[in-house]
Amino acid sequence: MNETMKGYVYRLKPTTKQIDLIQQTFGCVRKMWNMLLFERQSIYELYGKYPELLNSHDYLNPKRIKEEFPYMYDVDSQSLTTAWLHLKQAYSNFFNKSHDEPKYKSRHNPIQSYTTHTTNDNIRLEGSYLKLPKLGLVKIKLHRALPQGSILKAATIKKDGKHYYVSLRVEYSHITQPVKALEKAIGLDYTLQGLYMDSEGHQANYPNYYKESLKKLKKEQQILSRRVKESSNYLKQKEKLSTLHLHIKNQRKDFLHKASRYLVNTYDLISIETLDLTEMAKTKHFRKSISDTSFGLFTRYLEYKTKDEGKSLIKIDQYYPSTKTCSQCGREQKIRLSERTYNCTCGHVMDRDLNAAINIGVQGLINYATKAYGTDAIAW
Numbered sequence: 001m002n003e004t005m006k007g008y009v010y011r012l013k014p015t016t017k018q019i020d021l022i023q024q025t026f027g028c029v030r031k032m033w034n035m036l037l038f039e040r041q042s043i044y045e046l047y048g049k050y051p052e053l054l055n056s057h058d059y060l061n062p063k064r065i066k067e068e069f070p071y072m073y074d075v076d077s078q079s080l081t082t083a084w085l086h087l088k089q090a091y092s093n094f095f096n097k098s099h100d101e102p103k104y105k106s107r108h109n110p111i112q113s114y115t116t117h118t119t120n121d122n123i124r125l126e127g128s129y130l131k132l133p134k135l136g137l138v139k140i141k142l143h144r145a146l147p148q149g150s151i152l153k154a155a156t157i158k159k160d161g162k163h164y165y166v167s168l169r170v171e172y173s174h175i176t177q178p179v180k181a182l183e184k185a186i187g188l189d190y191t192l193q194g195l196y197m198d199s200e201g202h203q204a205n206y207p208n209y210y211k212e213s214l215k216k217l218k219k220e221q222q223i224l225s226r227r228v229k230e231s232s233n234y235l236k237q238k239e240k241l242s243t244l245h246l247h248i249k250n251q252r253k254d255f256l257h258k259a260s261r262y263l264v265n266t267y268d269l270i271s272i273e274t275l276d277l278t279e280m281a282k283t284k285h286f287r288k289s290i291s292d293t294s295f296g297l298f299t300r301y302l303e304y305k306t307k308d309e310g311k312s313l314i315k316i317d318q319y320y321p322s323t324k325t326c327s328q329c330g331r332e333q334k335i336r337l338s339e340r341t342y343n344c345t346c347g348h349v350m351d352r353d354l355n356a357a358i359n360i361g362v363q364g365l366i367n368y369a370t371k372a373y374g375t376d377a378i379a380w
């Protein structure tokens with residue numbers, strides 16, 4: 001049995017009254033954070049060189065701030081405590097040099113959020129509603145179920161553009177599936193067009209609408225750059241842009257979820273390249289900015305889905321010459337970036353990506369066998 005923590009994001013459809021309260025909570029959490037931050041910054045400036053004074057200072061806490069601003073009693077008190085704890089954490093990260101100094105939160109940020117924790121079952125699903133502290137029952141679009149036996153630990157309520165979301169953090173115990181016998185294996189060669197080519201010659205066909213959306217994004221971005229900063233038209237355009245960003249992000253995630261789900265359901269062993277985008281950009285014409293999020297996400301989805309199903313994901317060494325090697329005779333040949341077809345002196349002619357995918361698939365089987373049975377297994 002394994003304890004796993006995972007986040008699940010759902011769309012929320014709050015009523016007008018609930019929206020008011022959510023906005024009010026964003027405001028209070030922001031104020032709490034900014035006041036605490038201002039105090040910490042001032043004290044740090046004063047006593048930065050004297051750690052004893054810095055540590056012994058009697059810092060503000062949510063209780064004292066609430067006494068000063070009684071309207072804060074109207075919102076979920078856990079959200080305020082969480083902001084305080086997050087700031088303390090952010091400061092210790094800053095002091096141990098793992099992070100930059102925390103920043104002020106702005107009400108102009110198109111993304112606003114607060115986090116609340118479960119105490120005594122006060123956050124729970126009831127049919128198509130989510131019960132949240134102070135807000136009561138909020139309509140939720142449960143497009144997929146939480147894992148069986150999961151325990152709700154925390155909820156982050158977020159506004160991104162025009163829409164409201166909740167990210168539910170759940171803990172669940174899952175019985176790891178015993179490793180299945182290998183029946184079907186496949187190799188994937190990541191490609192800029194279409195995401196990947198598999199060793200059976202199928203392409204993932206990354207949808208065109210995604211490209212269309214990117215074009216639109218560029219256009220809207222240009223409109224924004226022509227608007228006067230902080231004018232009402234500018235802010236409107238900024239909101240439009242952030243809604244579009246989110247739309248694209250969701251489209252992409254949806255596609256990557258479906259593609260990885262299909263592979264994990266169909267195959268027992270999936271072999272991929274180790275993701276080194278700088279190296280891949282060199283050999284494959286990848287533009288890093290577009291591809292990194294997609295390949296990174298896709299690899300992560302494959303990782304946890306294969307693990308959940310007791311299947312295997314093998315990552316091939318990044319220096320393995322999958323593109324240069326002939327999948328028929330094993331010899332290496334130079335192949336230029338512009339060449340779409342692999343031509344070997346042995347007479348083997350094949351689509352470049354398919355040749356690479358087959359090599360990755362075979363190398364994955366070898367690595368798998370070596371791991372499972374030792375080097376004797378690859379005597380063939």
Ligand SMILES: [Zn+2]
Nearest residue numbers: 326329344346
């Ligand atoms: Zn050959």
